[in-house]
Amino acid sequence: MIAKTVLFKYLYRSHTIIGLLVLFLFYLSTYFGTLTFFMPYLKVWESPSRHFVPTFEHTFNIDSSLESVLEQNHLLGAKPVEITFPSFRDPLFKLSSESQNSLYFHPQTHDVLNVAKGENLVSTFFNELHTGIVAPLIGMPVMGVASMGVLFLTLGGFWLFLQKRKQTFTPKATWRHTWLSWHKITGLGLIPYALIFACTGAFLGLMLSFSHPFAWSASSKEESSMRKLVSPILFVQPQYKSSETKAPMLAFSKLQALAQEEYPRLQIVGATLYHYGKEGAKVRFRGFDKENVAQSGRVNRLSITLNGVDGSVVEKRALENTHSISRALSAFYYVHFVPDETLGMRVILACFGAALAFCLVSGYLLWAEKKLHQKGWLGDLSNRVSIAVLIGIIPSSALVPFLQWILAFDLFDKEIWVRGSFYAFWSFWLFYCVFERSIVTIIARMLKTSAWLLVLAVTFHGLKSGFFIWQSFALGAWTLFSMDALFLVSALVLFLLAKKVERAELFYRYERKGVFDGY
Amino acid sequence: MVFQKWKPSRMTLFSKLHHFLREPKTVIGWVHGTLTIVGAIALAYACGMSLSALLKGDMAERIFPSMFLFPLLVCCFGFWLLFSKNLLHVTLKIVLMILLNACIIAFV
Numbered sequence: 001m002i003a004k005t006v007l008f009k010y011l012y013r014s015h016t017i018i019g020l021l022v023l024f025l026f027y028l029s030t031y032f033g034t035l036t037f038f039m040p041y042l043k044v045w046e047s048p049s050r051h052f053v054p055t056f057e058h059t060f061n062i063d064s065s066l067e068s069v070l071e072q073n074h075l076l077g078a079k080p081v082e083i084t085f086p087s088f089r090d091p092l093f094k095l096s097s098e099s100q101n102s103l104y105f106h107p108q109t110h111d112v113l114n115v116a117k118g119e120n121l122v123s124t125f126f127n128e129l130h131t132g133i134v135a136p137l138i139g140m141p142v143m144g145v146a147s148m149g150v151l152f153l154t155l156g157g158f159w160l161f162l163q164k165r166k167q168t169f170t171p172k173a174t175w176r177h178t179w180l181s182w183h184k185i186t187g188l189g190l191i192p193y194a195l196i197f198a199c200t201g202a203f204l205g206l207m208l209s210f211s212h213p214f215a216w217s218a219s220s221k222e223e224s225s226m227r228k229l230v231s232p233i234l235f236v237q238p239q240y241k242s243s244e245t246k247a248p249m250l251a252f253s254k255l256q257a258l259a260q261e262e263y264p265r266l267q268i269v270g271a272t273l274y275h276y277g278k279e280g281a282k283v284r285f286r287g288f289d290k291e292n293v294a295q296s297g298r299v300n301r302l303s304i305t306l307n308g309v310d311g312s313v314v315e316k317r318a319l320e321n322t323h324s325i326s327r328a329l330s331a332f333y334y335v336h337f338v339p340d341e342t343l344g345m346r347v348i349l350a351c352f353g354a355a356l357a358f359c360l361v362s363g364y365l366l367w368a369e370k371k372l373h374q375k376g377w378l379g380d381l382s383n384r385v386s387i388a389v390l391i392g393i394i395p396s397s398a399l400v401p402f403l404q405w406i407l408a409f410d411l412f413d414k415e416i417w418v419r420g421s422f423y424a425f426w427s428f429w430l431f432y433c434v435f436e437r438s439i440v441t442i443i444a445r446m447l448k449t450s451a452w453l454l455v456l457a458v459t460f461h462g463l464k465s466g467f468f469i470w471q472s473f474a475l476g477a478w479t480l481f482s483m484d485a486l487f488l489v490s491a492l493v494l495f496l497l498a499k500k501v502e503r504a505e506l507f508y509r510y511e512r513k514g515v516f517d518g519y
Numbered sequence: 520m521v522f523q524k525w526k527p528s529r530m531t532l533f534s535k536l537h538h539f540l541r542e543p544k545t546v547i548g549w550v551h552g553t554l555t556i557v558g559a560i561a562l563a564y565a566c567g568m569s570l571s572a573l574l575k576g577d578m579a580e581r582i583f584p585s586m587f588l589f590p591l592l593v594c595c596f597g598f599w600l601l602f603s604k605n606l607l608h609v610t611l612k613i614v615l616m617i618l619l620n621a622c623i624i625a626f627v
Binding site: 002007009010011013014017147148151152155156159198199202203206207211213214215216217218219226229230233234323324325326328329332 | 546547552555564567568569571572574577578579580581582583585586587589590591593594597598601602603604624
């Protein structure tokens, strides 16, 4: 066993090196991950088709038009038809079937809506940046590796804390000690949060695509594809025999009420229609267990299948009938995505996400303080590049919702324009960080630009959609109102921060000669 | 005067390598760091494969536990390899664990 002093040194050094290696990637993942906690609401805000005042708890009645809608859209064939009910995640009524484009309906008027692909551009793009999928092939595994690095940092950081606690320590009033205290306080407080998100992140990013050795070993060296081995066990789809004889169906709302009566713990989120309108028609209502949301998440939906003609129960898939791995997988997904949780839980998790981002930044500042007293260009250049990544991402991401509303929705290849502008704007900040001598000016301008872009995004949203913040409030369109309010509050906070940065003495410490003045 | 052509001694090279591997370090070098990272990932995969081979049940019950545990295994092996006195210890730990897991995978 190595000596305790060497052990401490090894821990400290590995914490610094691994920290610097994964910090920037994990910061980006945390930043966009925190934004995607609000994805269901952002999805409504950015999409003109979803701009209406929903009914209380998104109730709907499609009894009168379901059959005609299915007939008009050629959905009365042998293929099952998936229905997704309106909810806080998406207020539209959605119908989808295999090898067919999804159809969206207004839940009150039952009109078919032409939902363009680009309508959910902002939330999709932010989610892709969070998962790293924007870099094809390597993006997700790299994010998975970064998550493993954070897991190592969390465990190592706690170990370091235990080691250091034994030593007598007299705190000095230096900025290094201030950053150390903040890094330690936030790091220790976020251990459960970081462990959960790093473990699940590593699983989703790395393990879902690189689990071949485990599959190969489990199948006695016969098959290396995990999906091939596992899908027939975990994701079995029911098969029902078809019949060509037409038969009258019970009203959809009647069937839904019967399903709820038979399975009161089921919170129904959707249904699947099998051979609708025929003699052997079945309707499978799926959802989550109200008393066990985590284990009945998106990958382990519970269901009750009714006969479409007489409403008798055909099959019931309760939590106790599901596979133990499906329950574990569902819990694993639940803690990462919180799929069925509404605003309250999402706000709490977003606050934790912001604290984790601050913890990562304070970790970088600890290293920056150390480099401050060393000669050479490395410290200054790395500070500037770090500002471009850590703070430059704010105005660059604020540009995306602004462009979503200022550019025409039918613009050809709008997605490419918006994504390209995001990368170009981010690159601009990188050049500006090297060009501008004063670090304080750089940070203040970045924050002010972000604030202006958010205000402009809200303004253009109001102008183009007709839902200004006061109108959303008056009509009771609470999702639109809260998103507008969130953007405006964020703009105000960013503006105040910019003012504070200009006055704070702290940031002048990092101002050195600048690259164009030589070193 | 006749100059004899210099021949590298095998013993010198071996002793140099031996010295390099056994030399106790006070800081983590590039070789130690790289070996630790690569070794931790390799050992986590090897251990997960052994676990999948040893577990009973259907394919999901045999594959998923290894997938869930993989990130934690990487960290545990990372610390174990990191706290080695010298490079020889790091190498020995990796080789022996790989051999042990290879035996489990081959014979179970």
